[in-house]
Amino acid sequence: MTSFTIPPTGLRFENIDKRYGGLYALRRVSFEIASGECAVLAGRNGSGKTTLLRIAGQIVRPTHGKLSFPGHTAGSDGNPRPGYVGHSTMVYDELSAEENLLLFAKLQKVESPAERAENLLREVGLFERRTSLVRTFSRGMRQRVAIARALIHRPSVLLLDEPATGLDPLGITWLANSLRELNRAGCTVVMSLHGESEISALATRAVRLDVGSVVADTKTGTSLREILTFGSA
Amino acid sequence: MSKRIALGFVAMLLVVASAYASFYIAPEERTMGLIQRIFYFHVACAWAGFTAFFLCFIGNLMYVWKRQQKYDWLGVSGGEVGLAFTTVVLITGPIWAHPVWGIWWTWDARLTSTFVLWLLYVSYLLLRTLVEEPDRRALLSSLFGIFAFIDVPLVFGAIRWWRTQHPQPVIMGGQGSGLDPTMKMVFFFSAFAMHVLMVFLLAERYSLEKLQTETDFLAHEVEAQ
Amino acid sequence: MSLLSNTTVLLGKELRTEFRSRELLTTTVVFILVVLILFSFAISPTTEESREFGPGLLWLAILFAASLMLQPCFLREQNNDTLSSLRLAVSDPFSIFLAKLAANTLFLMVTELIMLPFFAVFYNVPVLPEFSWLIVVLFLGSLGISIAGTALSAISAQARMRELLLPLLLLPLLTPVLVVSATVTVSLFDREPIVKGKGIAFLAVFDVVFLTVLWLFGEYLLEE
Numbered sequence: 001m002t003s004f005t006i007p008p009t010g011l012r013f014e015n016i017d018k019r020y021g022g023l024y025a026l027r028r029v030s031f032e033i034a035s036g037e038c039a040v041l042a043g044r045n046g047s048g049k050t051t052l053l054r055i056a057g058q059i060v061r062p063t064h065g066k067l068s069f070p071g072h073t074a075g076s077d078g079n080p081r082p083g084y085v086g087h088s089t090m091v092y093d094e095l096s097a098e099e100n101l102l103l104f105a106k107l108q109k110v111e112s113p114a115e116r117a118e119n120l121l122r123e124v125g126l127f128e129r130r131t132s133l134v135r136t137f138s139r140g141m142r143q144r145v146a147i148a149r150a151l152i153h154r155p156s157v158l159l160l161d162e163p164a165t166g167l168d169p170l171g172i173t174w175l176a177n178s179l180r181e182l183n184r185a186g187c188t189v190v191m192s193l194h195g196e197s198e199i200s201a202l203a204t205r206a207v208r209l210d211v212g213s214v215v216a217d218t219k220t221g222t223s224l225r226e227i228l229t230f231g232s233a
Numbered sequence: 234m235s236k237r238i239a240l241g242f243v244a245m246l247l248v249v250a251s252a253y254a255s256f257y258i259a260p261e262e263r264t265m266g267l268i269q270r271i272f273y274f275h276v277a278c279a280w281a282g283f284t285a286f287f288l289c290f291i292g293n294l295m296y297v298w299k300r301q302q303k304y305d306w307l308g309v310s311g312g313e314v315g316l317a318f319t320t321v322v323l324i325t326g327p328i329w330a331h332p333v334w335g336i337w338w339t340w341d342a343r344l345t346s347t348f349v350l351w352l353l354y355v356s357y358l359l360l361r362t363l364v365e366e367p368d369r370r371a372l373l374s375s376l377f378g379i380f381a382f383i384d385v386p387l388v389f390g391a392i393r394w395w396r397t398q399h400p401q402p403v404i405m406g407g408q409g410s411g412l413d414p415t416m417k418m419v420f421f422f423s424a425f426a427m428h429v430l431m432v433f434l435l436a437e438r439y440s441l442e443k444l445q446t447e448t449d450f451l452a453h454e455v456e457a458q
Numbered sequence: 459m460s461l462l463s464n465t466t467v468l469l470g471k472e473l474r475t476e477f478r479s480r481e482l483l484t485t486t487v488v489f490i491l492v493v494l495i496l497f498s499f500a501i502s503p504t505t506e507e508s509r510e511f512g513p514g515l516l517w518l519a520i521l522f523a524a525s526l527m528l529q530p531c532f533l534r535e536q537n538n539d540t541l542s543s544l545r546l547a548v549s550d551p552f553s554i555f556l557a558k559l560a561a562n563t564l565f566l567m568v569t570e571l572i573m574l575p576f577f578a579v580f581y582n583v584p585v586l587p588e589f590s591w592l593i594v595v596l597f598l599g600s601l602g603i604s605i606a607g608t609a610l611s612a613i614s615a616q617a618r619m620r621e622l623l624l625p626l627l628l629l630p631l632l633t634p635v636l637v638v639s640a641t642v643t644v645s646l647f648d649r650e651p652i653v654k655g656k657g658i659a660f661l662a663v664f665d666v667v668f669l670t671v672l673w674l675f676g677e678y679l680l681e682e
Contacts (some may be wrong), residue, residue: 058546087539089544106546376679391633
């Protein structure tokens with residue numbers, strides 16, 4: 001995962017609103033994540049973390065406001081494509097791990113897609129099971145496929161929505177190590193988390209959301225611990 | 234508000250006037266007699282309904298482009314009002330056909346196409362009831378509305394061609410039948426009256442939708458506090 | 459061209475997925491068969507009537523089957539939110555539609571070709587004369603059904619009561635295809651078969667029009 005240089009890219013939210021009918025899922029969210037940071041989005045369920053990440057991933061359009069990626073030199077596509085790991089695996093159960101990765105590699109015009117898919121499968125530890133259908137995988141293995149899929153095109157920004165859910169301690173350690181390596185290589189990591197863990201320890205920045213608005217930010221002095229454990233039971 | 238009341242009043246007057254004209258000013262048609270007078274009403278409603286659907290289409294296009302709620306209000310108003318007028322067309326068709334042909338329905342090209350048109354917009358309104366979130370509802374129904382409206386000329390074309398393969402009795406005398414100048418005048422007056430009525434109904438429906446949406450929004454705001 | 463290569467890759471995925479389970483194909487074939495048989499129970503046509511009404515019933519059966527077959531089209535993509543990963547991966551969302559409608563057209567045609575001998579036997583219809591034109595009509599009609607069906611299944615997947623909604627949206631929209639395909643097919647099975655060029659041209663126009671509308675508005679159908 002680290003045999004290449006990642007162009008530095010940050011993430012900037014400017015006055016992001018997201019409205020569903022009369023309900024605001026996000027209200028005037030503005031902050032910036034510098035390139036190379038490992039940022040955590042904290043907050044209770046329903047605070048807007050998933051919505052904000054999906055907007056950052058360009059899966060959802062904000063009602064108002066602007067998303068930009070400072071530092072990204074506009075290539076053929078304008079905005080860069082962040083890697084996105086969501087609540088669902090976003091891969092096909094009826095295809096094998098290998099077939100899934102090949103599909104996404106080819107769609108995104110990755111060079112030597114077969115080779116890239118093979119390398120990623122080895123790195124996430126699924127090479128032996130590469131021809132098995134994803135349907136047969138355990139939760140931890142599915143998470144690995146999801147992460148491999150997100151990384152297939154060597155993104156400079158990686159977004160993860162509660163990536164530790166359903167992972168056993170070994171899985172969490174593996175994830176923490178992988179993210180640390182990626183972040184060291186220059187990938188900007190943004191993830192939503194609940195509470196403290198091995199993974200949250202990687203954070204160089206944290207922002208807390210509540211009812212769709214930013215209520216705390218390590219940039220303005222609140223400690224990481226405070227943000228992660230604020231009012232939590 | 235008072236402008237709308239005035240419009241309603243004018244519409245009512247015009248409709249009554251056109252009814253009078255249909256019965257007392259237009260000359261009696263040679264072959265079909267009294268029942269033919271329903272033509273002024275039937276075709277005028279068809280034209281007004283079609284204009285309403287066209288306005289719905291404009292609303293649909295504008296919503297997809299601009300994403301402003303007012304265009305969705307225009308869409309649903311045009312759809313509902315158009316459907317109301319089209320229903321009248323479908324009812325008056327058989328009312329005319331029965332005394333003249335002895336049957337209620339003849340699969341006449343225009344009436345059949347109008348029926349499909351009716352089905353399309355019933356589906357449009359039904360789709361709206363099945364999507365709860367307002368922005369989603371507006372977008373999905375606008376997209377379907379666009380597909381439906383573009384389909385309309387294809388429906389009319391296909392059914393007309395189909396009927397040339399199997400000719401059937403034609404309602405309302407068909408294309409070729411020329412209209413006596415007085416009849417033409419009465420017809421255009423009826424069409425005008427129906428359009429004014431259509432605009433009035435559309436404006437009413439639009440403001441109703443506007444009020445409903447604004448009330449819902451306020452209710453949500455209050456809840457969020 | 460990026461659109462073409464993405465479409466090809468996605469088409470490969472659609473075909474691979476379907477041929478692994480063959481659920482859609484088998485259920486669609488059986489459904490059309492059952493419908494055709496039920497029609498002949500309900501109507502008990504004479505030989506002459508079979509020839510006249512058969513094609514209409516065939517197309518009706520195809521339409522009903524298609525409106526069921528097209529349900530999973532976008533619903534499948536909701537399972538693991540694969541629609542999001544596809545949207546992220548492709549540069550032009552139209553490739554998603556192109557791949558799906560190509561796959562759907564192919565599935566429909568395979569179904570129709572499997573059905574054809576049964577139809578010919580049950581309804582005493584001579585399908586062999588003008589067979590190549592029959593294929594053309596089946597193709598253009600199936601393509602029209604797939605284009606509209608793929609677009610509308612993207613809509614119905616986001617609404618409630620989607621199993622009932624899709625046929626409700628689709629069937630009125632496809633009236634031109636039903637009417638024209640049936641008429642052209644009937645004349646192909648006549649004692650002296652006639653090829654109705656105008657009808658065939660109309661089907662092609664329908665396909666082009668709806669493909670264009672889908673191309674213009676497709677990305678909004680996939681929006682979240």
